[in-house]
Amino acid sequence: MPAPAISDWPDAEAFPALRREGRAASAHLRLSMQQRTWRGSIGNWAGAGIGSSIDFQDHRPYVPGDDPRHIDWAAYARSGNYIMKLYREEVSPRVDLILDVSRSMLWEEAKRNRLLELACFCAESAAATGSSLRLHTVCGEAAHLFSPDTLAREFWPPPPIESAPGPPRLERLHLQNGSLRIFLSDLLYDTPPAGLLRILAGGKGRVTVLAPYLRLEEQPDWHGNLELIDCESGFRRRQRVDTGLLEKYRAAYRRHLEQWEDTARRYAVLLARVPCEPALLNSLQGEPFAKGAVEPWA
Amino acid sequence: MGLIFANPAAAWMLLGLPAVLAVHFLQSRNRPREISTLFLLAHLPEESKRGAVFTFLRNSLQLWMQLLSVLLLALLLAQPRWTRTESVQSIAVVLDDTAHMTAFREEALTALRAELRRLARSAARSEWLITPGDSAMPPLYRGESLTEALAALDTWRPALLQHDPAPALHRARERVGPDGLLLWVTAHPPDAAPAGAQILGVGRPLDNSGFTGVRVQPLPDGRLEWTASIIHFGNTPAERELRVEVPEGGTSPPQRITLAPEALTTLRGTLPAGSQRGILRLNPDAYGLDDVFPFLQPKPKTLRVRIPAREQWGQRVLDLLPHLIPGEPADFHWERIGEDGPPPGQSGLFVYAGENEGQFGQILAEDHPLVRDLNWNGFLGRPMAGFTLLPGDQPLVWMGEHPLIVLRESGNTRQLIFAFNPDRGGNAERLPAVILTAHRFVERVREQQPGFEALALETHQRIRLALPGNDDLRLRFTPVDGLSREWTAPAASRLSAPDEPGFLEIFQNDLRLLEASVAMADTSIADLRGAAPRPLPDNLLAELQQRNSRRDAFTPLWFALFGLTLFVGWLKPQ
Numbered sequence: 001m002p003a004p005a006i007s008d009w010p011d012a013e014a015f016p017a018l019r020r021e022g023r024a025a026s027a028h029l030r031l032s033m034q035q036r037t038w039r040g041s042i043g044n045w046a047g048a049g050i051g052s053s054i055d056f057q058d059h060r061p062y063v064p065g066d067d068p069r070h071i072d073w074a075a076y077a078r079s080g081n082y083i084m085k086l087y088r089e090e091v092s093p094r095v096d097l098i099l100d101v102s103r104s105m106l107w108e109e110a111k112r113n114r115l116l117e118l119a120c121f122c123a124e125s126a127a128a129t130g131s132s133l134r135l136h137t138v139c140g141e142a143a144h145l146f147s148p149d150t151l152a153r154e155f156w157p158p159p160p161i162e163s164a165p166g167p168p169r170l171e172r173l174h175l176q177n178g179s180l181r182i183f184l185s186d187l188l189y190d191t192p193p194a195g196l197l198r199i200l201a202g203g204k205g206r207v208t209v210l211a212p213y214l215r216l217e218e219q220p221d222w223h224g225n226l227e228l229i230d231c232e233s234g235f236r237r238r239q240r241v242d243t244g245l246l247e248k249y250r251a252a253y254r255r256h257l258e259q260w261e262d263t264a265r266r267y268a269v270l271l272a273r274v275p276c277e278p279a280l281l282n283s284l285q286g287e288p289f290a291k292g293a294v295e296p297w298a
Numbered sequence: 299m300g301l302i303f304a305n306p307a308a309a310w311m312l313l314g315l316p317a318v319l320a321v322h323f324l325q326s327r328n329r330p331r332e333i334s335t336l337f338l339l340a341h342l343p344e345e346s347k348r349g350a351v352f353t354f355l356r357n358s359l360q361l362w363m364q365l366l367s368v369l370l371l372a373l374l375l376a377q378p379r380w381t382r383t384e385s386v387q388s389i390a391v392v393l394d395d396t397a398h399m400t401a402f403r404e405e406a407l408t409a410l411r412a413e414l415r416r417l418a419r420s421a422a423r424s425e426w427l428i429t430p431g432d433s434a435m436p437p438l439y440r441g442e443s444l445t446e447a448l449a450a451l452d453t454w455r456p457a458l459l460q461h462d463p464a465p466a467l468h469r470a471r472e473r474v475g476p477d478g479l480l481l482w483v484t485a486h487p488p489d490a491a492p493a494g495a496q497i498l499g500v501g502r503p504l505d506n507s508g509f510t511g512v513r514v515q516p517l518p519d520g521r522l523e524w525t526a527s528i529i530h531f532g533n534t535p536a537e538r539e540l541r542v543e544v545p546e547g548g549t550s551p552p553q554r555i556t557l558a559p560e561a562l563t564t565l566r567g568t569l570p571a572g573s574q575r576g577i578l579r580l581n582p583d584a585y586g587l588d589d590v591f592p593f594l595q596p597k598p599k600t601l602r603v604r605i606p607a608r609e610q611w612g613q614r615v616l617d618l619l620p621h622l623i624p625g626e627p628a629d630f631h632w633e634r635i636g637e638d639g640p641p642p643g644q645s646g647l648f649v650y651a652g653e654n655e656g657q658f659g660q661i662l663a664e665d666h667p668l669v670r671d672l673n674w675n676g677f678l679g680r681p682m683a684g685f686t687l688l689p690g691d692q693p694l695v696w697m698g699e700h701p702l703i704v705l706r707e708s709g710n711t712r713q714l715i716f717a718f719n720p721d722r723g724g725n726a727e728r729l730p731a732v733i734l735t736a737h738r739f740v741e742r743v744r745e746q747q748p749g750f751e752a753l754a755l756e757t758h759q760r761i762r763l764a765l766p767g768n769d770d771l772r773l774r775f776t777p778v779d780g781l782s783r784e785w786t787a788p789a790a791s792r793l794s795a796p797d798e799p800g801f802l803e804i805f806q807n808d809l810r811l812l813e814a815s816v817a818m819a820d821t822s823i824a825d826l827r828g829a830a831p832r833p834l835p836d837n838l839l840a841e842l843q844q845r846n847s848r849r850d851a852f853t854p855l856w857f858a859l860f861g862l863t864l865f866v867g868w869l870k871p872q
Contacts, residue, residue, distance in 0.1 A: 103334075104334035107332070107334070108334070186334070188334050188335055188337070189337075190337035190340070217334065217335055220333070220335075222331065224329070225328045225329070226328055226329055226330070226331045227328035227329065227330045227331065228331055228333055228336050228339070229330055229331065229332045229333070229336075230332075230333070230334075230336040230337070231332045231333060231334045232334070235336065236330075237336060237339065238328050239328075239339065239342075242358060242360075243358075243359075245342065248342055249335075249338060249339060249342075252338040252339070252341075253335065253338055256338060
């Protein structure tokens with residue numbers, strides 16, 4: 001049985017290159033923060049509550065203790081009552097970045113690199129937008145939260161990884177209320193997606209799923225008699241592969257994705273697939289940009 | 299119009315078919331492959347059983363395309379051609395008729411049949427000429443039927459002694475023309491054959507031993523003693539068994555003999571009392587003609603001689619020859635003559651003892667069988683000046699302008715005239731040339747004298763008989779391993795010994811003229827160590843096919859199909 005190795009995580013020499021790739025992409029694109037209201041500490045983005053920005057939001061009667069500077073004197077002249085002008089709150093969004101570090105994400109170098117490039121991109125993007133970022137990793141039962149100090153380093157140490165994980169136990173994560181939840185996963189689980197997306201979307205969270213995928217996953221080059229080995233469980237299956245079987249596989253792959261997309265729409269989750277082969281920026285300018293998962297800097 | 303392949307060796311390419319099948323069979327050796335989407339296959343049936351070495355072939359397009367591509371490649375490499383319907387080829391086969399070919403006859407026929415069948419496919423029609431190497435013999439077959447040509451090969455009986463194949467090859471070349479194919483089938487292939495013949499070597503190196511000759515002498519007790527010579531052509535000693543048969547009945551027990559390599563072995567024995575002929579046999583080897591040797595005691599014809607008692611020198615000369623007896627009427631006279639010359643109608647040797655001697659001078663011999671190769675330089679005598687040559691006389695030896703020895707022949711009369719007087723000094727009585735000339739002349743007279751004789755002949759040896767009349771001859775031959783057969787021949791016909799060992803008798807009316815043993819003892823053809831196989835040139839058939847066929851018009855199509863199958867069967871899956 002192939003045990004997921006800690007060596008699947010890039011070492012300190014390889015990691016900076018991934019960070020540079022994410023950083024370079026974040027110079028052109030960022031996580032989509034507009035068109036939404038956020039909760040969080042004071043910041044630069046429209047919050048869900050009333051704040052001190054210059055964006056007028058509403059009127060309400062004056063109550064003792066209100067800041068008299070916000071009394072709408074024109075309204076008082078018309079009505080003789082103290083009417084307060086309310087402005088939109090400006091906050092720093094909370095971002096929960098969740099990395100699926102199961103072996104299916106790490107054993108193939110291209111997909112592993114894309115996962116970490118995306119993570120770095122999200123971290124850079126969050127930092128540039130003043131968001132408060134919490135980085136979670138999940139692998140079956142194992143959940144891990146990186147400390148802010150760790151995130152500031154150039155090299156992120158490997159998180160705990162289970163040897164034979166099942167689907168990620170997202171309920172073990174401590175997600176922030178009203179946060180933007182970026183879930184980086186290939187979604188290759190033999191479980192219904194509704195359970196996972198329900199957890200992600202809980203607590204008024206806004207969920208974006210970025211799903212790295214390999215071209216060989218949707219167009220495999222298998223041929224002849226193979227002993228197929230599941231990269232996570234080590235389960236072996238002797239399989240003769242011909243054109244007919246490849247057709248059936250591709251149909252099953254499409255059905256699997258369609259199931260995720262349908263469920264995502266139901267839970268208002270933004271799901272975008274990210275190819276692993278092109279450069280990160282090119283990959284993000286594809287489906288993630290089209291679906292609004294990322295946006296250009298204004 | 300028949301389909302032929304210019305490169306039949308391309309058939310080896312068909313081994314690719316089982317190779318492709320084997321590859322598909324051996325695909326059951328599953329290659330491990332780690333993937334992340336195995337759960338997507340969970341609902342599909344598992345295809346192969348764990349532990350199975352082979353799996354059944356699947357009816358897949360890829361398999362069929364690969365098989366088809368192998369077939370097409372084999373077809374293209376074989377270079378298919380279509381024989382032109384109007385094509386005609388002439389093929390002549392000259393079979394080596396040397397007797398030692400009997401050792402390789404079956405191999406030769408097998409190889410030749412296979413080659414002729416192959417060659418027949420290179421043209422729409424073939425004109426065959428099967429002929430023996432004996433240019434005096436008629437062809438075994440001439441026509442267009444391969445079946446009949448092959449059947450005619452069975453009648454081939456090689457039995458000649460050493461001979462030159464060139465006449466037969468040139469004659470065959472004349473018949474097939476410069477463009478025809480001429481095959482020379484032999485066990486001893488030379489570097490090149492005359493008349494542009496292709497050589498088909500059908501032999502293999504063999505050790506051989508056999509008789510080279512038998513000498514028969516009477517013993518004082520009347521029995522016959524034989525002395526046989528056996529030669530062994532081999533690089534190692536050979537063990538053989540020798541038997542002596544007597545035609546009257548009886549065979550000696552086998553005598554084991556050891557023959558040294560490349561050596562002549564002499565054996566001696568006696569026939570039982572009363573037996574006049576016998577057969578020596580070695581246990582047979584591959585070349586059997588020299589393993590049996592019939593023999594008898596040769597007996598020349600008896601010649602009745604009349605010679606005066608005073609001719610002592612003449613008596614000494616004639617005493618040296620066997621089977622000369624005094625008798626009347628005499629067949630041979632030795633007399634002195636005068637100026638009248640020898641009496642007409644009497645054969646013999648006549649000494650002209652005239653009175654006048656000519657001058658001593660330079661001696662000169664004519665080119666005649668009686669005096670050929672004799673040395674006359676030591677002759678010390680003088681010619682008779684009074685001897686007169688008659689028309690028809692053949693002077694054999696001259697001294698100056700005078701004839702010294704003269705041959706006079708007319709009808710059945712043969713006279714040799716010594717035109718010198720041996721009594722007048724000189725060395726004529728002792729000079730070997732004079733005595734040998736006299737002996738040769740006696741044998742010449744004996745040869746042309748009708749009468750019985752017993753001879754030891756070799757196969758195919760020319761037989762010269764002096765016949766008393768012009769009636770047909772009756773010949774009886776008893777092979778050593780067969781039944782007697784008789785046939786008749788005109789008196790004027792050319793006679794020769796049969797081509798197999800045995801005993802021959804010749805009669806005219808009831809008069810027995812000849813009894814002879816016939817044996818094969820030609821050592822020049824008995825050494826079989828130089829025999830070797832040699833196939834026809836590889837390109838010979840291709841050249842014939844090229845000449846008589848045209849290229850397959852569909853070759854470009856086969857190329858295109860091959861490319862297509864290659865793409866579909868191999869390249870596309872990659």
